[in-house]
Amino acid sequence: MLETRDLTKVYDDTILAVNKLNLKVDPGEIYVILGANGAGKSTTIALLLNFIDPTSGTAFINEIEIPKFPLEAKKHLAYVSENVELYGNFTARQNLDFFAKLGGRKKVSRDELDATLGRVGLPEESFKRRVKTFSKGMRQRLGIAIAIIKRAEAVLLDEPTSGLDPKGGAEFLELLRQLKDEGKAIFMSTHDIFRAKAIADRVGIMAEGNLVRELTHEEIAEENLEELYLRYVAGYEQAEEAA
Ligand SMILES: Nc1ncnc2c1ncn2[C@@H]1O[C@H](COP(=O)(O)OP(=O)(O)OP(=O)(O)O)[C@@H](O)[C@H]1O
Ligand SMILES: [Mg+2]
Incomplete structure (x- = not known):
């Protein structure tokens, strides 16, 4: 689906x-990317969302080449930030x-809008509040509501749980x-290895722009993810220095 x-x-x-970078995210799969600052x-x-153009290589959503057909591609993608x-x-x-209309939905009833806002846990009093008064967690929830209402097939999130309180994060x-x-x-993406382990179907570890390791669901359960992560990130830096 996303590739x-x-x-x-x-x-x-x-x-x-x-x-x-070569990676794939299948339907019904949560792929978590870990990596140090600047990885x-x-x-x-940003490349997957076509916020920036690739220098080389490409990416696809549902066979649509994202850099070539960004508007069409964006209908299938939702970005939560x-x-x-x-x-x-x-x-x-x-x-x-x-955003529902931008995503190609023609008519969305008030009931559907409100039901979606309710579903992501926004309180009813907030539905008619200006978004600039929203907290970080509320904005993130609204982002999820947009993904739902757009019927986006792929959802991209950059450190979504950073700064959320424990209950909000859960x-x-x-x-x-x-x-x-x-x-x-x-x-x-996340820096939270604990949450990555809790939710990921697949984990990718990035170091200095390279995907240095991918873990399957089974490996995530079996391995000490934190130790492995530190080993890969540190190991990569040492290998780079030696080179
Ligand atoms: N607009 C930009 N112009 C120039 N260099 C950039 C730009 N954005 C990012 N970089 C550089 O590209 C590299 C990757 O940055 P990126 O923001 O993708 O890392 P990251 O993995 O998201 O890090 P973090 O965990 O700190 O968010 C870094 O070396 C960064 O300095
Ligand atoms: Mg970042």
């Missing part, structure tokens, strides 16, 4: 942020309606599990 082929990004002709996680997500793409002066309901993961059960492909 990268030798996806590469070089910033300013010098910084190799993502190096020939290339956000760049990967605390501040990008929400209109602060619009209410939650207006944002949801706007509820957020529960929402992601529901989306997965509906068959969506979910791709998220």
Whole structure:
């Protein structure tokens, strides 16, 4: 469903942020990408959303080549973040309606809008509040509501649980599990190894733009993910220094 082929990004002709990345996320799968600061996680997500163009290589959503058909591709993708793409002066309901239409939905009833906002756990009093008054967790929930109403097949999240309180973080993961059960492909970055282990079907470890290890569901359960992560990230740095 979501796939990268030798996806590469070089910033300013010098910084190799993502190096020939090949990965796939299937429907009903949660793929979690781990990596140190600067490993290339956000760049990967920005490439998948066509916020930036790849230097070489490409990516697909449902066979649609994202850099070539960005508008079509975006109908199938949803991006959940605390501040990008929400209109602060619009209410939650207006944002949801706007993005539903942008995502190709023709008519969305008020009932459906409100039911979706309720489903992601936003309190009713917030439906007609301007989004600029929302907390981080509320913005994230609205992002999930947009993904649901757009019927996006793939949902991309960049460190979605950072800064959420423990209860909010747990509820957020529960929402992601529901989306997965509906068959969506979910791709998220995090620094939270504990949560990665709790939710991931597959884990990728990135170091300096390279995907250095992928773990299956079974391996995630069996391995000490934290130790493995530290070994790969440290090992990669040592190997680089020796080279
Ligand atoms: N707009 C930009 N211009 C130039 N270099 C950039 C730009 N954005 C990111 N980089 C560089 O690309 C590399 C990868 O950055 P990226 O933000 O993708 O990492 P990350 O894995 O998301 O890190 P973090 O965990 O800190 O969020 C880093 O070396 C970073 O300095
Ligand atoms: Mg980042």
